[in-house]
Structure formats: C-alpha cells, structure tokens
Amino acid sequence: MWNLHEDLQRRRADGLYRTRRVGDGPQGPELVVDGRRMLAFCSNDYLGLAADPRLGEAMRRGVARYGVGAGAAHLISGHSRAHHALEEELAEFAGRERALLFSTGYMANLGVIGALTDRRDTVFEDRLNHASLIDGGLLTRAQMRRYAHADVKALREQLAEARGRRLIVTDGVFSMDGDVAPLVELAAGAADHDAWLMVDDAHGIGVLGARGRGSIDAAGLEPDQVQVLMGTLGKALGTAGAFVAGASDLIETLIQHARPYVYTTAMPPAVAEATRVALRIASDEEWRRERVLGHVQRFRAGALRIGLTLGASTTPIQPILLGDSTTANRWGDALARDGILVGAIRPPTVPEGTARLRVTFSAAHTAAHVDTLLSVLAEIAAGQGA
C-alpha cells in the first residue's frame, strides 16, 4: 500500500534524507545559502566561469537577438544560428567532424546509448559510472553488463563472451572519486573486440588536456580511438546543457534516433551564445587550469598532513572518505557550522561503506580559501577522530 510518509521517515532514520539549501546571488567561492554567507567547495564551476561577466554579456546579447525561449525542439523550429555556431565550435574544439547539442548531460547519455544499441547488442559500463549512464543502459533494450571499477581485464572477458554490437561506456573523470578512467587500456580493449568506446567527460572538459580538451586528449588518444565523446556545458564551461561529438554518421544517427534529442525543447539560444564565449575563454585562459590544479595540490598535501583519507585523484574532485553515512553527515554539519559548504555524498550515490565529503575546487578559489578549509578540517579531525 501507499505510505510515502513511512518511507520518508525510514530514509531520514538511515541518514539518507536529501534536502536542498536555497541560494541567493551569483556562483562563486562565497555563496549566500539559506540567508547565510558560506565558503563553498561543492560546485562544478571548475574554471570559475559561471558568474563571469563576459558570459553574462553574451547571454544578454543573445536575448536581445533571439529572445528568451527556443520555442520548439531542434527538429521543428528551435535550432538557431547560435546553436549551430556553437555546435561547429564544439566540433572544432573536440577535433571531430561534428557535434550535437543536448539540453542536459543526463539526456545526452540516455539519447546516445538508446540510439546506438538495440536488443541484440551489449552495453558495458564501469560500476562507478554516473547515474545517467547507468540509466541509459537500463532504458535501452540492449543487455547491460557492469564491470568492476577500472578493471579492464574483467571488461575484456565480458567483451569476449558478448554477441551483437558492443558499446563500452565510461566516465572520463569519475564524478564522485575524481580519478581518471584507464582510457588507453579501454581504447585498446575496444579495438581488439571491434567495440565502440563512449567517454562521458563531464568533469574533464575544460580542466584536463591541452587547452582543456579533456581526458581523451590528456591520455594522448586520437579522436578516432574514442568513437563517442559526451561533454557537459554546466560544469567547467559555466552555462548549461551538453554535447556529443564524433563522426558525421554518428551525429546524423543521433538526430534521427535519440529520443531525448528529438522530443525536447532546444536550450535557450542565449545559453548557446554564452557558451560560445565560455569555450573561447576555457581554451585561451590557461591560468585557470593551472590555478585550480594548484589548489588541488595544496589541498592534498595539507589533508594528508592532517591524516585524512583521500581518493586517488589529481583532478578538482577530491573525496575525503569517511565510511558510513552518519559520519559523513556529522562532518558535513560540523563544516557548515564553521561556514563551509561541502557536499556529503552517501549511498546510493556511492557504494555502501564509502560515504564521503566531496570537496571540489575552482579557479575562483584563492589559496587562502584552501587554507581556511584545511584549518577547519584539522579542528574537526582533532575533535572527532579522522
């Protein structure tokens, strides 16, 4: 029978209840949430572009030219010159024939996996893939097989047993752990088994590789070794939406068959205009990558001195592993009392027993911000046992 209230109560008792804070003012290291100013280490605004005035100016120009709403899906009348130009610029950025915009990364992942596979095929997914990739695998009619995190040997065994077309799907940078997928080994496994490799580079685009081209570039792979690249625009690029880049036939296939592309309203053209500027800044302003990665080094050195357990990550996503949900909540609450906002990530978002604080850094942070975080963490560790 229906008893939502009881289900919610149980969730609360288990330390899994999710709540929202109400923010005010622009994105940045200091956020006003629930009316209180806090120092935040939880956004995906890695390059500090979400509140950049140049993006705001581009968006205003876009509104002046196109109005606010796209009015319809891309295949009806919603595909503007702004969208089209952004797609061409993303294709060039990614070194691929074409790119296709989606309204969100979640939808892009559902769209690609659904469009490329049917009931005769097999989709292979890393166990720690983002929820949208897992949901894409659940929604398609293909069989989904999950391999242990980054375990290419296990994947190769699964590939050898499979029939039909094989699609390997992985995060480029894992969203809750910050580690980079073994892309060179995955690409070799794909080539050996005539499989395709799809990389979701939501956290790599703008941050890793030459000019921020992402984890595929950082791994030294050629574009044709990774047939499908998905990237999001709402993280390092500071706006909203996503893209898929690849060969022309891939993009045409998505336009024909990706239901979350066909049956949804196009993103506002002004968002595309702002993203064009973001892409230029992300490619050109190398200091932003140097700065955010410098914060990562400073944080890791300090956190290890305190005795915290960190993940094997060199990216701006830095988990502090704490174990159970209650401990993660307690640390999150203690940080919040001292004015620091960090996400406490609990199951089912991460595996049981690996609840954590997910600390993320931005080029908009200063070294002093990082030091403030470290000193508060040191106090909590001393008080509660790390």
Ligand SMILES: *Cc1c(COP(=O)(O)O)cnc(C)c1O
């Ligand atoms: C954030 C994220 C997505 C979803 O992108 P949205 O544009 O926010 O819907 C997909 N994959 C990964 C790995 C992500 O981190």
